[in-house]
Amino acid sequence: MKLFHSFLLGALCCSSFAWAEPVQTISADNQQYLYTGRIDFADKKSPSISWAGTSIKANFTGTSLAVKLDDQFGKNYFNVFIDGETQHPYVLEAKQGEQMYVISTALKPGNHSVEIYKRTEGEEGATAFKGLVLDAGAKLLAPPARPTRRIEIYGDSITSGAGNEGADNGVDHLLNEKNNYWAYGAITARNLNAELHTISQSGIGIMISWFPFIMPQFYDQLSAVGDNKTQWDFTQWTPDVVVINLLQNDSWLIDREKRLQPIPSDAQRVQAYIDFVRSIRAKYPNVPIICALGSMDATANPKWPGYVNAAVERMRKENKDTKLDTIFFDYTGFGGHPRIAQHKANAEKLTAFIKQKMNW
Incomplete structure (x- = not known):
């Protein structure tokens, strides 16, 4: 039984749905939108969203709401929260191409809030946000305040929230049961009233992944869609604290699947972890970094947590890095x-x- 009931919306094309009243589209470049996450604003009227947990917030007036999206593959899911109702969101299943999704035509007159939150990750493709559709006489209001605290987290499927809405005896791979909003990092950020950037990919590792690229090749991208040449500008947004939760896939692929040959020694595993953490440290010289692991079976015995501990102890000693935990x-x-x-x-x-x- 799922913990959170969701209502799945179908896609309604602009040409196939008639509004009762005249409507207007509020372009994505309107200054009253509050964007959160690594977003490609090369086209300000069509910003590209790809990372799990990326969100768009707005306050608006009127009695109706629709969202315009242009989705790459037709595999993404979004939570649409109206007026802070997070327990029972509208779950928007994106169709491939540009579509309009009618969220409600029966809101009470007055002021409302909306958050569009990407449940899925770069594996499911990018989505261009084309704006909100409101009543003809409606408008966007001043956006909610941006949190002053900032957290950045690097991780794999655990951090993305893969399978987290599945039944305990159910499967793990259904896209409509992947919901980053209820992943531990996102919950933590809300608990602390912090803005969060989630840099995660199901199946990724530091030494080896279930696909041909690893986190050291992926972490600095602007786009989360596969291994690509886009570059995130790290000076654009600096976190107050970084969390790294990786090695779960390394543990499976190296110890269980024997996919990395020759099998790395303990010293090589520690060194690979050190190299990645140092790459993050180079971006943020003074930011505390928390090296995490779990809660899947990489923490079932002391071996893999031991690599993390050994790496942190070495960096504390060799680099005099006191901001590691x-x-x-x-x-x-x-x-x-x-x-x-x-x-x-x-x-x-x-x-x-x-x-x-x-x-x-």
Whole structure:
């Protein structure tokens, strides 16, 4: 049984839906939108959204709301939260190409809020936001305040939220059950009233992935759609704290699947982790970095957490890096991706850790 009931919206093309009243499109370049995440604004009227957890917020007037999107593959899902209703969102299933999605034509007159939140990740493709469609006499209001605190997190399917809405005895791969909003990092950021950038990809590792690229090749991209040549400008947005939760896929692919040959030694595994953390440190010389692992079976025994601990101890000693910490999420014995209940428990632990560390 799912913890959160969702209502799945179908796609309604502009040409096939007649509004009761005249409407207007508020272009994506309107200054009253609040954008969060690594977003490609090369075309300001059609910004490209690809990373899990990317969101667009707006306050508006009127009695109706629709969203215009142009989706790359027709595989993405979005939460659409109206007036802060997060427990029962509209879940928008994007169709390929440019479409208009009618969210409601029966809102109460007055002021309203909306958040469009990408549940899925770069694996499902990019989506161009084309704007909101409102009543003819409606308008955007001043946007909500941007949080002053900032968290950035690097991770894999756990951080993305893969399978988190699935039944405990269900499968892990359904796209409509991947919901980054209820992943531990996103919950933690809301707990701390922090803006979050999630840089994650299901199946990715530091030394090896289930596909031909690894996080050291991926973490600095503007677009999350595969391995590409786009470059994120790290000076554009600096976090207050960074969380790294990787090595789960390395543990499977190296120890269980024997996919990386020759099999790296313990020293090589530690060095690979150090190299990646140092690449993040080079971007953010003074930002605390929390090296995490879990809550899948990489924390079932001390081996992989031991690599993280050894790497952190070496960096503290060799680089005099005092802004490094570790946190581990215990393996619960559940064989699949963490479900929402586990994400909540992990978020509670991470929230308390960051709150104490950052004096938040």
